[in-house]
Amino acid sequence: MCGIVGAVANRNVVPILIEGLKRLEYRGYDSAGVAVLNGGIRRVRRVGRVAEMEGAARTEGLNGLLGIGHTRWATHGGVTEPNAHPHVSHDEIAVVHNGIIENHDAQRERLEKLGYGFESQTDTEVIAHLVHYYFSQSGNLLQATRQAVRDLVGAYAIAVVSLKSPDLMTCARVGCPLLIGLGENENFVASDVSAVISATRRVMYLEEGDVAELTRSAVRVYDRDGAPVEREVHESDLSLASLELGPYGHFMQKEIYEQPQALSDTIEAVVTLGVDAALFGREAASVFRDVEGVQIIACGTSYYAGSVARYWLESIAKIPCTVDIASEYRYRDTVPNPRQLIVTISQSGETLDTMEALKRAKELGHPHQLAICNVRESAIPRASRLVFYTRAGAEIGVASTKAFTTQLAALFVLTLALAKAKGRLSDAAEAAHLDALRHLPGSVQHALNLEPQIKLWAERFAPKEHALFLGRGVHYPIALEGALKLKEISYIHAEAYPAGELKHGPLALVDANMPVVVIAPNDSLLEKVKSNMQEVRARGGELYVFADLDSHFSESAGVHVIRTPRHVGVLSPVVHAIPVQLLAYHTAVMRGTDVDKPRNLAKSVTVE
Structure with missing residues (x-):
């Protein structure tokens, strides 16, 4: 700001x-x-x-x-x-x-x-x-x-x-x-x-x-x-070049398309050297062995990245994880655990709410702090014991895109490092996860190739005033992020819910004028998601489904499907973030809003 x-x-x-x-x-x-x-x-x-x-x-x-x-x-x-x-x-x-x-x-x-x-x-x-x-x-x-x-x-x-x-x-x-x-x-x-x-x-x-x-x-x-x-x-x-628009319509579009390279740069060390706690600092190995839980603190898009990481940390590293909005953590009574790793996430490294929450954690006696940040030598990394810098480069658009996906990549590397430090990552599992990381930039590039289809959807979204996003499990935070992006830059009111919560209230909103976006990867919850989709169709809702290539969805009246690349396993949330970014971007362009500088918002939030 x-x-x-x-x-x-x-x-x-x-x-x-x-x-x-x-x-x-x-x-x-x-x-x-x-x-x-x-x-x-x-x-x-x-x-x-x-x-x-x-x-x-x-x-x-x-x-x-x-x-x-x-x-x-x-x-x-x-x-x-x-x-x-x-x-x-x-x-x-x-x-x-x-x-x-x-x-x-x-x-x-x-x-x-x-x-x-x-x-x-x-x-x-x-x-x-x-x-x-x-x-x-x-x-x-x-x-x-x-x-x-x-x-x-x-x-x-x-x-x-x-x-x-x-x-x-x-x-x-x-x-x-x-x-x-x-x-x-x-x-x-x-x-x-x-x-x-x-x-x-x-x-x-x-x-x-x-x-x-x-x-x-x-x-x-x-x-x-x-x-x-x-x-x-x-x-x-x-780089001065990173501050120039080039051939793109907006910085947000440019930064969406920079994601394959940003991800490659962010994960370069781990795919080259393997999973090593030293990627997070010289003291990381001993800290990681000592911690028995993770507390993630962040705001906005970074909070959603942390929400994805909670699933990874608990399923892969078997470490309990809580995620707090920084402005809430700072003012609530907590039960401090000195063996908990405090992880702050901030693109700028200057987000005031997150910085103050980090100070609060220190006051409570938390000795282990890790900052995940995109800006070197910013305040939050300087105040933290351990640091992992994403390498997204300058992000000019107010609505975060490449910062989000590189934060996800960093949090996945953190998950692997903690799992290895705890003896919970076998050689075979490490090799498989590293292979998935190597292929991630390519999968993101394939997702970017969906832009022409997404632009057609955007034409249908542009006249709307409300939208609903649904996801389950590790993809629920991606639904939240999709709703946030749409409301940030197009000014369409959007909400996101876990798909299983439909019948507990949000279903009352569904009608023919409420587009419902569904994140439906080919994972263990796919059949549950399909059932939730039927609940929407039964009420006359229009479904827009982002499915994997191998999800066996077919279009029908009121059900529109775009297939992202073949399911990429635990890294699927990173790939599915791309189409919701593109949907928000093209909808905003068609509505004629100021995409890079949306009203009432600021990129660097340095006030409480």
Whole structure:
């Protein structure tokens, strides 16, 4: 959610800021703005897309050597230009902010008593005035920033500039991601490496509580106690090509088609070297031998990946597993078991609910934590004892696709590693599972070849306002994921249920206007699923069945069938994720929605 970019250089930074904001559009936003120092604080803000703000900046001839930019996803206050960032105090201090300030009401009341007026409804304007208040006392922007953030309760990443310190920018973070990009006689701040990748690949990630100051020639970082610290410099391997659309209609379509390669990259080590706990870290072997249960914590699509993994872990590794939504786990009373492995799943590695749930698990005394993540050096992996990085590459579309399937692959590798550590994986079983993994990218490619048939289904779905998804066993989470994808990008109301639950309530919804999507692989529950389908047909429901090539389904009146590749065993959920992604995508395209940037949603959720 929201995006920050800032630059201090010996060249006009406005093109850098605007390009950076365009790279951050995938995170979700509803307004954008930039502010630069040039004889005063010159600011341009617009509701809507970055392109609209860019046009206004060009019209006004905006330029400067120091500036900050922001894309806002509304939390406090509506989608209006006065609420857009950057926020300014007394024409001297400008601030951009990601996150939520929980005590902003108290701070606003305090500042109003000090004579400060407010032009917006946001919590961010409080920060601008606090920095101005402290700067007016000390004349030191770093000190003023440090004093201001000490007054804040909540989560924030901020960047600050002052008209009276025209060669200096400060920044700070608690709970929200922020990094510094290092250039030659120029430096940058951003919430995501994609915002600065065209200017530099050398980045340092700020730690919790860090406050930093940037000039053209130097970067100085201080910890929460004010002590100077060194943060490791990383060379980003993010490809600019991965941030370009290429021949595809949308980034979501591009990322759906990147899944065979993303899966190959993610499983490369295990299919080459075999099942080895060391894939998860140097301590993993001893940890895996010690654990007696798994607790998975995640949000949204990642939660559904964890829900699939529960079936694998209990059936293959014979290890009890529970799966919690991160925002629920954080606030419920749990019975801690120090021999339970805490597994967090996050594409960005910065999901605030998941990060806070991980902190809660540590507070409860869980010593074993494993992060499954797509972004190197992000907050959740850094806070975890063990890490497995998926290799999905940059995912721009808000609706997750390749991140989901690579998370599934990572969780399957985890299942095998735990089973082997516990002595529950025979050589023959290991060989069979590795062979299945090797063939997985090819099976996914075969599933992608179903796109023309799925587009025909999408024509039927596009006029609908409701849909029902059904699955059983390990494929029930795929039904959940299919419903989520459809509602996310097409705005069709969709629900998912275990097929056996139909008669316990959802069957009341079924009529000729409610398309019912069924995930029906050729597994041990196939005959049960067929019985559930008959319940739908008996009520006049229209069935859309994703079946395996060898499931022996035939089309009939009210029953439409698309056959995915031959059943691939326990990895079938990965393959069946592809057609539900394509169905949602093409339905959304036909409805004319903004596929990559659906309304009200953001890619990186860094607020609670």
